[in-house]
Amino acid sequence: MTIMNINLINYISEHEGFGINTDVIDTNILNLAVVIGVLIYYGRPLLGDIITNRKTTILKNLEDAESRFQQAAENLSFAKEQLQKAKIKSEQIRNQGITIAKQTANKIITSAENDIKRLKETTLYIIKLEEEKCLSEVFSKLNDLAFSKAIEKIKQNLNPSLQKKIVLQNTEKLSTFKR
Incomplete structure (x- = not known):
């Protein structure tokens, strides 16, 4: 397969003007080495600055991310504390509600018992x-009846001499009192 690729490249280079020159002297390796050396010598500070800037940016981003992470952790801790406080407060409110409900029920029961007692x-x-x-009515009627019967009996038994x-x-009794 490799031989086939090389043949294809040689065919294209002979007919179309493209090709690989394998002659070391003809390819100007020395010129290329000098150009690469100059690029390394002068490009190194530029690449170093770019790499240093990129490193600084990455480190800054990491520090920012760490700071945001710490802030988020603190916020999470604060939120957990607030949630715990809210749970405790809601439990206290619920307990107070139960206590107040029991007291109110006891007051209502006591009030109802007192009302029942008062009604009784x-x-x-x-x-x-x-x-x-x-x-009183019976005594009054009995008294009236007895009085009317007594008057009737007196009227029946009373004659002028007795009167x-x-x-x-x-x-005579009245005259003795007068003295």
Whole structure:
């Protein structure tokens, strides 16, 4: 395959003016060596400056990246601390909410118990008043009934002579008081 490539190059160079000259003296190797030496001698500081600038830029970029990394790490640490504080605060708020809810529930229960107790007392008082009122009405009706029966009995048994006797007795009693 290599022989074929060389033959192809020789064919092209003979017919089209392109080719590789393998004669060392004819190729001017000394001229090329001098040109390469001059390039190395004078190009070295230029390449050195370019490489130094590139190195400086890379180092600066690395330092910037390291600084940004440190800043990001600090921000992450700060954010983790804030998250932890927020979790603690939310737990405290939740616990306070539970405590307040329990206290409120206890207050409501106590208030309801007091209201029930007061309602029972009020109901018992009203029942007692109604009992007394009913008893008073019964006593009043019994008294009226007894009085009316007594008057009827007196009217039936009272005759003029008995009436005169009662009036005289009461008059004598009044006169003894007068003295």
